[in-house]
Amino acid sequence: xxxxxxxxxxxxxxxxxxxxxxxxxxxxxxxxxxxxxxxxxxxxxxxxxxxxxxxxxxxxxxxxxxxxxxxxxxxxxxxxxxxxxxxxxxxxxxxxxxxxxxxxxxxxxxxxxxxxxxxxxxxxxxxxxxxxxxxxxxxxxxxxxxxxxxxxxxxxxxxxxxxxxxxxxxxxxxxxxxxxxxxxxxxxxxxxxxxxxxxxxxxxxxxxxxxxxxxxxxxxxxxxxxxxxxxxxxxxxxxxxxxxxxxxxxxxxxxxxxxxxxxxxxxxxxxxxxxxxxxxxxxxxxxxxxxxxxxxxxxxxxxxxxxxxxxxx
Amino acid sequence: xxxxxxxxxxxxxxxxxxxxxxxxxxxxxxxxxxxxxxxxxxxxxxxxxxxxxxxxxxxxxxxxxxxxxxxxxxxxxxxxxxxxxxxxxxxxxxxxxxxxxxxxxxxxxxxxxxxxxxxxxxxxxxxxxxxxxxxxxxxxxxxxxxxxxxxxxxxxxxxxxxxxxxxxxxxxxxxxxxxxxxxxxxxxxxxxxxxxxxxxxxxxxxxxxxxxxxxxxxxxxxxxxxxxxxxxxxxxxxxxxxxxxxxxxxxxxxxxxxxxxxxx
Numbered sequence: 257x258x259x260x261x262x263x264x265x266x267x268x269x270x271x272x273x274x275x276x277x278x279x280x281x282x283x284x285x286x287x288x289x290x291x292x293x294x295x296x297x298x299x300x301x302x303x304x305x306x307x308x309x310x311x312x313x314x315x316x317x318x319x320x321x322x323x324x325x326x327x328x329x330x331x332x333x334x335x336x337x338x339x340x341x342x343x344x345x346x347x348x349x350x351x352x353x354x355x356x357x358x359x360x361x362x363x364x365x366x367x368x369x370x371x372x373x374x375x376x377x378x379x380x381x382x383x384x385x386x387x388x389x390x391x392x393x394x395x396x397x398x399x400x401x402x403x404x405x406x407x408x409x410x411x412x413x414x415x416x417x418x419x420x421x422x423x424x425x426x427x428x429x430x431x432x433x434x435x436x437x438x439x440x441x442x443x444x445x446x447x448x449x450x451x452x453x454x455x456x457x458x459x460x461x462x463x464x465x466x467x468x469x470x471x472x473x474x475x476x477x478x479x480x481x482x483x484x485x486x487x488x489x490x491x492x493x494x495x496x497x498x499x500x501x502x503x504x505x506x507x508x509x510x511x512x513x514x515x516x517x518x519x520x521x522x523x524x525x526x527x528x529x530x531x532x533x534x535x536x537x538x539x540x541x542x543x544x545x546x547x548x549x550x551x552x553x554x555x556x557x558x559x560x561x562x563x564x565x566x567x568x569x
Numbered sequence: 570x571x572x573x574x575x576x577x578x579x580x581x582x583x584x585x586x587x588x589x590x591x592x593x594x595x596x597x598x599x600x601x602x603x604x605x606x607x608x609x610x611x612x613x614x615x616x617x618x619x620x621x622x623x624x625x626x627x628x629x630x631x632x633x634x635x636x637x638x639x640x641x642x643x644x645x646x647x648x649x650x651x652x653x654x655x656x657x658x659x660x661x662x663x664x665x666x667x668x669x670x671x672x673x674x675x676x677x678x679x680x681x682x683x684x685x686x687x688x689x690x691x692x693x694x695x696x697x698x699x700x701x702x703x704x705x706x707x708x709x710x711x712x713x714x715x716x717x718x719x720x721x722x723x724x725x726x727x728x729x730x731x732x733x734x735x736x737x738x739x740x741x742x743x744x745x746x747x748x749x750x751x752x753x754x755x756x757x758x759x760x761x762x763x764x765x766x767x768x769x770x771x772x773x774x775x776x777x778x779x780x781x782x783x784x785x786x787x788x789x790x791x792x793x794x795x796x797x798x799x800x801x802x803x804x805x806x807x808x809x810x811x812x813x814x815x816x817x818x819x820x821x822x823x824x825x826x827x828x829x830x831x832x833x
Contacts, residue, residue, distance in 0.1 A: 315662060317829065341664040351659030355589035367578040368665040391589075411664065427658060 275322030312354025579673025628693030644726030722820025
C-alpha cells in the first residue's frame with residue numbers, strides 16, 4: 257500500500273504499521289490502511305480480529321504501541337481537541353445515561369456541537385420519534401444502536417467511525433441505516449466502519465479491508481476482491497453423456513448430474529467462446545448457461561479460515 | 570457552544586439522572602437524616618459539658634457527614650461508574666472538553682450538598698429545636714466552610730475513583746474512609762478528647778474534623794467551644810486545613826484522572 261500514501265491532501269484516515277497490544281496479547285500486529293476523503297471503508301473480520309482496537313487508535317482513545325495514525329491529517333491523541341468537532345464516533349455499546357430519554361440524550365450531544373443537526377429531524381429519520389420520551393434502558397438493542405448513530409451524526413461530522421453500526425438492528429432499521437450511510441457518502445462525509453456482515457460491506461463500502469488475527473488479510477474494492485479470480489465456474493446444461501475428452505485441454509470438466517456440466521479452469525472471454533464452440537461442434541443442444549463467480553463471502557471465508565495470512569496478501 | 574453552556578447542559582443531565590435513580594436519592598438524603606434522627610433521639614436528652622443539647626451538636630456535625638456523602642461518595646462512585654460503563658469514553662469522543670465534564674459533575678455535587686445541608690438543618694430546627702444563627706457573620710462562615718468542604722471532598726472523590734476497580738463496589742469502598750473518619754473526627758463521638766491522643770492527631774490530618782468543627786461554630790452557642798480540642802473554634806486552622814486539602818485534592822485529580830477503565 258506504500259504507493260498510495262504519498263502526495264495529495266491529507267486522507268480522512270491514514271494508518272501506518274499500527275500495533276496494539278494488551279499485555280502479552282497483540283490485538284493489532286502492524287496494520288496499514290488509507291481512507292481517502294468522501295469514501296466508505298469497511299473493516300471486515302471475525303470478532304477479535306482487531307477491528308475495534310484499530311478503530312480506537314483512530315478515535316484517539318488509545319495510543320498505538322507501534323506505528324502511527326493520522327486522522328484528517330492530525331494526530332488523534334495529540335490533536336484531540338481540534339479533531340473532535342470534526343468527527344462522529346459511534347461506539348459498540350455503553351456510555352449513555354440509562355435513565356435519560358432518547359430525546360434528552362440526543363439534545364445533550366447536540367449541545368456539544370457548534371452547528372448541530374436538527375434533533376427532531378434526526379429522530380424522525382432514524383425512526384426514533386416515538387421513543388423520544390422513552391428512557392434509554394427501555395429501548396431495544398436496535399433502538400439503542402439507532403440512537404447511538406444519531407449521536408454520532410448530530411454534530412455534522414466530516415468523518416464518522418461506526419463500530420458495527422447495524423448490530424442488533426432488524427431488517428428495516430438496517431436498511432434505513434444503510435441509506436443514511438449512503439447519503440453521508442453522497443454529502444462527502446468519509447466513513448470508516450467495522451462489520452462482520454458481508455452484505456453490509458458489499459453494499460456500502462468503496463474499499464474493504466479484511467482483517468484476520470490482527471493483520472490485513474486482503475484489501476481492495478468489493479469488486480476487486482470478488483472478481484480477482486474471474487469466473488470461477490461455468491455451468492452448462494446440454495445433452496447427457498457427451499464425450500468430454502476434447503473439452504478437457506486446460507480445464508476441468510465434470511458431468512455433475514445427467515446433462516449438467518461444470519467447467520472450471522481458463523474461463524476468460526476466449527476460454528468461454530472455446531467452450532461454447534466445442535458444444536456447437538459436437539452438435540450438443542445447449543439449453544442453459546450459468547457462470548458463477550466468487551462472492552465476498554467466499555473470499556472472506558477462504559481468507560479468514562484457511563489460507564495463511566502471508567499467502568493471502 | 571461555549572464550555573460554560575456545555576457544562577450547564579452536562580450539569581442538568583447529571584441532576585436529572587440523579588433524581589431518576591431512586592436508590593441514590595434515598596441513600597444520599599435519607600440515610601444521613603435517619604442517622605441524625607436516631608442519634609439525636611437516643612442521646613438527645615443529654616447535654617454536653619457546656620450545657621448544649623447533644624442533638625444540636627449532632628445536627629451541626631452531621632452536616633460534615635452529609636457533605637462527605639454528597640461530594641466525596643457521589644463524585645467518587647459517579648466517576649467510577651461513568652468510567653466503567655463507557656460514559657466518560659463516549660463523552661471523550663465529542664467536542665466536550667474535560668472541564669465541562671467535571672463542572673457538570675460539580676454542579677450536581679453542589680446541588681446535592683446544598684439540599685443535604687438544608688435537609689439536616691431543617692431536621693435540627695424542626696425536631697431538635699436548634700436555633701439558626703441570627704447574624705450574617707456566622708452564615709458567611711458557614712458559606713466558606715461549606716464551599717471549601719464541598720470542593721475538597723469532590724476533588725478527593727475524583728482522585729479516589731481511580732482506585733476503584735469495580736464500580737459496583739465503589740459505594741462500599743468509598744464509605745470505608747467516610748465511616749472511619751466520622752468516628753474519629755468528632756461527628757459520632759464528641760468531644761474528640763475522648764479519643765487517644767495519637768488518634769486525635771491522626772484525625773486532625775484529615776478534613777472531616779475541621780469541617781465538623783467549623784459547622785459546630787456556626788450552629789452552636791459560643792460557650793460550646795469548650796468541648797473542642799484546645800477549647801477554641803480555631804477557625805483559622807479550619808480554613809487552612811480545608812484549603813490545603815483543596816490543593817492536595819486538585820493535585821491528586823490532575824495526576825490520577827483517567828478517561829477510561831483499565832485495559833483488559
